Amino acid sequence: MTYDAQAVRALLDEILAALASAPESDETRALRERLARFTALSGAELTPALALEASAIPLGAMRVFPKEARGQVGAKANAMKQAADAALAQEKEAALALALAEERTGKGFDATLPPPLPSRGSLHPITQVTRELEDLFTSMGWTILDGPEVETEHFNFDALNISPDHPARDTMDTFWVKTAPGAERLVMRTHTSPVQVRAMKRLTPPFRAIVPGKVFRNEALDASHEHTFHQMEGLVVGKDISVGHLIGAMKTLLRGIFGRDIEIRLRPGYFPFVEPGFELDARCPFCKEGCSVCKRSTWIELLPCGMVHPNVLRAGGIDPEQWTGFAFGLGLSRLVMLRFSIDDIRHLLGGDVRFLEQF
Ligand code: PHE
Secondary structure, three states: OOOOHHHHHHHHHHHHHHHHOOOOOHHHHHHHHHHHHHHOOOHHHOOHHHHHHHHHHHHHOHHHOOHHHHHHHHHHHHHHHHHHHHHHHHHHHHHHHHHHHHHHOOOOOOOOOOOOOOOOOOOOHHHHHHHHHHHHHHHOOOEEOOOOOEEEHHHHOHHHOOOOOOOHHHHOOOOEEOOOOOOOOEEEOOOOOHHHHHHHHHOOOOEEEEEEEEEEOOOOOEOOEOOEEEEEEEEEEEOOOOHHHHHHHHHHHHHHHHOOOOOEEEEEOOOOOEEEEEEEEEEOOOOOOOOOOOOOOOEEEEEEEEEEOHHHHHHOOOOOOOOEEEEEEEEHHHHHHHHHOOOOHHHOOOOOHHHHOOO
């Protein structure tokens, strides 16, 4: 059905005529005035868009018309609205068809323009820091090693001098993996230290290695505790390796991370797989007088470390009379948080793109 402006105009006039038989009032006058805007147009000027507007007026003011005329007025206004709607839909379709036809002529198409690029994403902050540390250590001749995330009880505990009744098995909040009765017990590794012993079994001393990776603990979650987090183990085995080597390596590590020399201190720390064992603190890189990061102490607890326990060397098939070594356990997640001022560890593996897009 094609749009007939004259016919629509006639409908409008008929609606107005119905108004003439209504008693004169402010309402009838107001209604007539509003319709006057449309009746002033010639038939051809009454476009579908205007006809749609005009049809809404009587439909919204039905009670102004005399009772007996309302049925007729409603039917006419609806006919006007339908004619306008149909015409508008046709116009829209025609415009689309025209646009498509124009696009198909190939006018304005430039085949030499590069295609739109897919958006590329970015590396996770943990990956960024891991790669930086891997570059640093490989430049000093260290090897990068990997180990299984589902680990045997032997490598995660026994070989590391953690006896069956040792409280570390509980304090580490271990996730035990269900295994068949009688089969070797498996855990989600609670630290990267089991790879120390795996490394000793695989490599011939002297050697130096780092082990970045995921570890798991069944902990109550909060801003600084997550069930899955990242560590980076370090292990050096050689002739006459001493605490001096450990300190030197840690200073180099800090220089690599923060880009300048940073003072360190060692406090005694207990881990069954090192003797002596230490907690290494670094001077807060963010302040001089104390700040929220170092909890006003100017020292940041950075990593536990120590000289490899003779029992661990033995478990790895290495003679402790001939070889010594040191090991450290860098909290990679914590370091990433320090580095990028991230205040909640749960952001790291939360998978929220709004967080990830910032790196
Ligand atoms: N594996 C220990 C932990 O996760 C850290 C550590 C590693 C301590 C190496 C000493 C030497 O708590």
